[in-house]
Amino acid sequence: MIIRQFVDEGLGNSSYLVGSEAAGLAAVIDPQRDVDRYLQTADGLGLRLAYALDTHLHNDFISGARELAVRHGVIVGASAGASLEFDHQPLQGGTTLPLGDVTLGILATPGHTPEHISFTATPQGQAAPAAVFTGGALIVGGAARTDLLGADLAQPLARQLYHSLHGKLLGLPDDILVYPTHGAGSFCSAPVSRERSTTLGRERQQNRLVRAATEEEFVGEALRDLPDYPTYFRYMRPINQRGPQVLGGLPDLAALSAQAVQEHMARGVALIDTRLPAEFVAGHIPGAYGIPLDAPLVTWAGWVVPFGAAIMLLTTDTAEREAAVRQLLRIGYDDLRGYLRGGLTAWREAGLPVNRVPVMPAAELREQLERGTAPAVLDVRHDSEWRAGHLPRAIHLDAGHLPAAQPPVARDATLVVHCHHSDRSTVGISLLERSGYRDLKMLEGGYKGWRAAGYPIVREG
Numbered sequence: 001m002i003i004r005q006f007v008d009e010g011l012g013n014s015s016y017l018v019g020s021e022a023a024g025l026a027a028v029i030d031p032q033r034d035v036d037r038y039l040q041t042a043d044g045l046g047l048r049l050a051y052a053l054d055t056h057l058h059n060d061f062i063s064g065a066r067e068l069a070v071r072h073g074v075i076v077g078a079s080a081g082a083s084l085e086f087d088h089q090p091l092q093g094g095t096t097l098p099l100g101d102v103t104l105g106i107l108a109t110p111g112h113t114p115e116h117i118s119f120t121a122t123p124q125g126q127a128a129p130a131a132v133f134t135g136g137a138l139i140v141g142g143a144a145r146t147d148l149l150g151a152d153l154a155q156p157l158a159r160q161l162y163h164s165l166h167g168k169l170l171g172l173p174d175d176i177l178v179y180p181t182h183g184a185g186s187f188c189s190a191p192v193s194r195e196r197s198t199t200l201g202r203e204r205q206q207n208r209l210v211r212a213a214t215e216e217e218f219v220g221e222a223l224r225d226l227p228d229y230p231t232y233f234r235y236m237r238p239i240n241q242r243g244p245q246v247l248g249g250l251p252d253l254a255a256l257s258a259q260a261v262q263e264h265m266a267r268g269v270a271l272i273d274t275r276l277p278a279e280f281v282a283g284h285i286p287g288a289y290g291i292p293l294d295a296p297l298v299t300w301a302g303w304v305v306p307f308g309a310a311i312m313l314l315t316t317d318t319a320e321r322e323a324a325v326r327q328l329l330r331i332g333y334d335d336l337r338g339y340l341r342g343g344l345t346a347w348r349e350a351g352l353p354v355n356r357v358p359v360m361p362a363a364e365l366r367e368q369l370e371r372g373t374a375p376a377v378l379d380v381r382h383d384s385e386w387r388a389g390h391l392p393r394a395i396h397l398d399a400g401h402l403p404a405a406q407p408p409v410a411r412d413a414t415l416v417v418h419c420h421h422s423d424r425s426t427v428g429i430s431l432l433e434r435s436g437y438r439d440l441k442m443l444e445g446g447y448k449g450w451r452a453a454g455y456p457i458v459r460e461g
Contacts, residue, residue, distance in 0.1 A: 001102050001123045003131060004041055005179065007196055008032060010296030010327055011061055012185025014196050016133055018121050019047045023100020027051035028074075029119060029133045030181045031064035034250065034326050038064075039072065051097060053077040053104075054240075055135025055181060056116040059148045059233045060188050061330050062244045070246045079108075081115030086243035091117060105129065107168045111161020112136035112144040112188070113237075114153075118169065120176075131177040132200075136188055137164050139180040140198045143209050144189040145226055148233060158222040162215050170210065174201030187229040187299070227382055228400060232302030232331055239332055247334075250325055253313070254338035258350035261285075261312055261340050269337055270305055272297070273314040273430075274324050277422035280430075281357040281442050285314065285347055287434060290426035293320055298327035300427050303400040307332070313339040357429055360416055360441045362450050369393065375414035378407050380428035381447065385420065387460040391450060394458075399424045402431040411436045418443035418450075 002019040017038055019026030026047040028038045031054075042049050052065035052074045066086055068074040077097060080090035091097075093108030101124035109118045118137050120129035136144025143165070146157035178198045182189040203210050212218035256264070265271055271288040273280055274297055280290045291300045293315075305311070311333055315321040321339055328336065340346065348354060368374035369392060379390050380399035390396065395407050399419065409415050415437060419425045425442050432440055443450070451457060 001121060001130060002026070002045060002047070003121075003179070004045075005196065006032075006037060006041075008298075008330070009185060010298040011330065012183050012187070012189075013061065013181055014179065014183060015181070016179055017041055017047075018099070018102070018104070018131070018133070019045065020100030020102045021045075021047075024048055025050045025100045027053055027097070027099055027104065028064075028068065029053045030055055030058070030135065031068060033062045033064045033067060033244065033247065033330050035064040035067050035071075036249070038068070049074050050099065051075050051077050051104075053119060054079075054082070055118060055133065055137075056113040057082050057237045057240045059113075059236050060186065060230075062236060062332050063240050066243045067246055071248065079115040079117045081110075082241065084241060084243065093117065107132075109134070109137035109164035109168055111146055111157050111164045113149065114157065114160070116164070120172070128173050129176055131179060132169070132172060133179045133181075134169065135181045137161065138169050138178060138203065138207075138210075139182050139189050140178075140193040140195045140203075141207055142189060143222065144182045144186075146222060147226055148188065148229065149237075154223055155219060158219045159215060161222065162212075162218045165210060170200070170204070172200050174199065174204065176200050178203065187227065187233070225384065227384060228398065230299055230303040230400065232307050235307050235332060244332070245334060247329065250322065250329070251336055253321065253325065253336055255341035256312065256338040257341060258347045258352055260338075261347070262352060264310075264312060264337060269310040269312055271312045271314060271340075272301060272305065272324070274320060275314065275316055277426045277442070279316075280426045281359060283344055283348075283354045283356055284430075285344070286353055286355045288314065288430060290430035292423045292426060293324055293327075295423040295427060296327065297324055298331055300399070300424070301328060301333060302331045304403050304427060304431060305333070308335070309333070310335040310337050312337050314343060315339060316343070355433065358441045359444045361444050362453055362455065365416060365443060366453075366455050375416055375441070376407070376409045377416045377418070377443070378409070378428065379418060379447070380424050381419050385447075389447070389451065389457040389459050391418075391447070392456050392458050399428045399431070402428055402435070406432075406435055409437075412438055414439045414441065416441045416443050418446045421446040421448050
């Protein structure tokens with residue numbers, strides 16, 4: 001049996017290729033939409049893809065199962081409860097799929113979503129499964145959240161998840177390898193580990209949800225301290241259910257002149273600047289979204305750029321542009337109009353306006369705070385980060401909320417913006433600029449630099 005893991009650090013997810021070397025067959029579990037890497041890996045291993053399998057209707061990315069089916073004749077397998085509206089093989093708990101000398105078993109494991117299933121993989125001649133692909137039903141150190149379909153379903157789904165764990169997954173042997181889809185960095189979960197795989201025996205000892213003594217304790221733990229999640233989540237499940245548009249490969253973006261980009265922006269086309277924060281604050285196009293590629297773009301575009309928006313890109317080079325395209329397509333931002341040919345240099349050479357944002361050293365801000373002359377400071381980190389520690393007299397507003405809310409500061413007042421380091425600062429700064437704030441600065445080094453310098457920290461509670 002062959003298992004290969006594909007990790008998307010931006011989404012915090014993993015997908016898997018599991019194959020039979022003897023039969024030359026493979027399945028992909030929870031594939032993302034840009035499917036070329038699965039095909040290349042399978043080809044390199046001498047395997048033919050037979051199945052594209054989804055553990056559930058994903059809330060955080062568009063499945064690549066239909067892409068593989070339409071373009072490469074792969075059979076889509078999904079829970080019968082998912083009610084997919086395109087050709088597929090409905091799967092029921094207790095049934096199996098043949099994959100040469102490997103048998104894939106289906107376990108009904110609802111909880112993260114109502115239709116959730118998990119897949120076991122058992123090599124021929126072995127009595128017990130060697131691996132289980134758990135989606136969000138069991139992750140390293142926890143399980144995926146149950147509130148993504150609304151607050152009214154959060155507790156009933158948490159109870160289903162308890163029974164999925166205790167009635168199904170915990171009946172597997174301790175040495176079985178556990179391969180979850182969700183992990184560190186995923187807003188579908190609140191993991192406590194950076195690791196991407198585990199064993200059931202280890203989870204029995206260390207997983208706070210597995211160790212919950214009662215169903216009530218489990219439900220309380222499962223619903224405690226869940227963070228906000230990106231706004232694009234609300235669109236993914238219905239797209240995956242009806243079947244996403246087939247891409248046919250990565251699009252070849254049009255190279256646009258500075259004048260063309262300016263004209264498109266005037267008509268409402270969004271421009272996303274994926275360069276590093278230092279490059280953005282040194283000079284950027286007014287009205288552009290400043291979302292560094294590693295922020296990650298896939299999360300923050302889906303949080304602050306309206307879903308369905310037409311998009312142009314400003315990137316450093318071809319590799320960065322391809323990476324940005326992949327990230328956007330994975331969450332359904334398909335209307336990609338092109339990129340600025342020549343980058344910011346071409347924009348400047350065309351005589352078009354450029355905005356700059358001063359960087360304030362942490363020492364200077366501290367001195368001004370001590371004298372009582374400091375400008376307003378806006379912390380755009382997540383709530384949990386704010387509660388763990390923040391600058392004195394700072395204002396808090398998560399960057400993801402800025403499209404709908406503004407800080408209580410006059411638009412002509414000076415406002416110093418910071419996140420943990422700098423990536424989300426440019427997201428916040430670009431959104432504030434779009435809302436009319438005219439005197440913005442970025443705190444050098446962010447909260448991380450402030451704390452490292454030993455400057456005062458305030459903790460909530």
